[in-house]
Amino acid sequence: MLILENVDVYYGNIQALYGLSLEVKEGEIVTLIGSNGAGKTTTLRTISGLLPARGGSILFEGEPLVGQRPEKIVGRGIAHSPEGRRIFVGLSVRENLEMGAYLVRDAAKKKERLERVFSLFPRLEERINQSGGTLSGGEQQMLAIGRALMSRPKLLLLDEPSLGIAPILVQEIFHEIDRIRREDGTTILLVEQNARMALKLADRGYVIETGRIVHQDQADALLDDPKVREAYLG
């Protein structure tokens, strides 16, 4: 479904990704793990078009993505829940979710998706008219994921959904991520520093270090890999 091949990305003159290749197949949950500053966020931002790739290719359903604007890429079926949540704090929960369906003109579809998001995250329905800024960190994360789901993506990019959130809520959020794949058939690329949780959820995993993929395997194999255990699961 998504294939990155030899992708190079730079911030100015500083290279952040070095010939990065990875693949996500339809229906999979794939996780990209690595320590802070390894290039995980950069990878997701490149896929969703916020950063330009200077070399290599990105194919989504066989069609190239490189050079397309983010607003076009969402329309192609890729939704991105960014690092740090980035919800609109001045907009209400409902408005935030509506923004997620910005390209959807059909009111019935919007309503149906809104209900789906509420069935995954009932807390959001309770807070529907509150402004995004008044939510707790965990609720904001739910909102960010819910907002991404409003475009009914084929591929969902999740950047560190566990970041800065109480462990109990992390459990809840990971449980819902699993449901999103099982019940909606949404393919997921999950970026995490919390490698243990991510590998338990995912089918396959990639390990990234300083902009390069250094390991890739089935998730349970990575969980058992001594090198991975030592570096990321210690």
Added chain:
Amino acid sequence: MGEFFDFFLNGLGLGAIFAFIALGYTMVYGIIKLINFAHGEFFMVGAYVGYFTLRDLDIERVDLPQPFPIMLDFLVAILFAALAAGILAVLTERLAYRPVRKAGRIAALLTAVGVSLLLQNVARQVWTANVRPFPDPKIFRTLDEVDGPAGTNLYADRDFETSDGDVVVETQLVVSQGETVDPAKRTQLEADGVEEVYERVTLSPKAVQNYVLLALLLFAPILWLLVKKTRMGKAMRAASEDADAARLMGININLVVAATFFIGAFVAGIGGVAYIATYGKVDPMIGFLPGLKAFVAAVIGGIGSIPGAILGGLILGVTESVLPWMLQKMGWDAAFAWKDAIAFAFLIVVLVVKPTGILGKPMREKV
């Protein structure tokens, strides 16, 4: 007390003009963090277009009972002024600001100053630097409608041939106030080619001030609904909070920025007509001081906040009107000459007390 109230209302009228201009400053700043120094010039161009609409189109000619022709005249002038300012803003954004948007805020600011000076100079070339008096609305009458002693001066526009053969239209006083229009006078006028005369309505400053305030009261809720309820308005709010996140929603930022420039300048164009009616003049420099003060108003209100811009404008207008009056009462005769300095001093006081302005949000850290 009555006198205080007069100055207070007068201040609200002036403040409404600042508010009309401040809205565009604040909306553009909210979305691309640019202090658009050319905004005052959008206002000035709007004022000129309003001026020419009022002066030349003779919309008052429509066959309706008074005061509807005059109202229609102003409505059309406001619409044209607003559209002209809006279109100019969209072109400016596309041709001057968008190319430097990624080059950093200083580059954008310098570009804005450049555009501001450019527009001032173009206006001076095209429209000359002359201060033009406000074209008072006209009430048209055919010759048979005037009979007996004229209640006011009556004018007619007549064609004259210049020495080099050009035909120019000039306004001529054809009947002075009190002069009797009898059949003889009428025959003489007809012989001169006059078929129609008009009287000029001098607007009372108080009426103008009330209408300007009324215009703000009508327009502010429309703008509020636009930003609060429409898809584009929500996209604007989202983009002003976090442009990258907005793009991830599928929002075309360029379109949102263009729409913001258009709406901001559209509102300034309305303010342009309000200005020429209030101050009774237009010239290429009128964008400068009102533009600067509107910027002050936007900052006082909390830059980026739409209600803040309105509040800031009104507060600044009232301060500029009431404070010098109070200081004069207290014995400072020159207070009114210092009103601009007083306005800027007020800004400094507000910013010391509340650096983000009255309705400004506290600075958010960017992730």
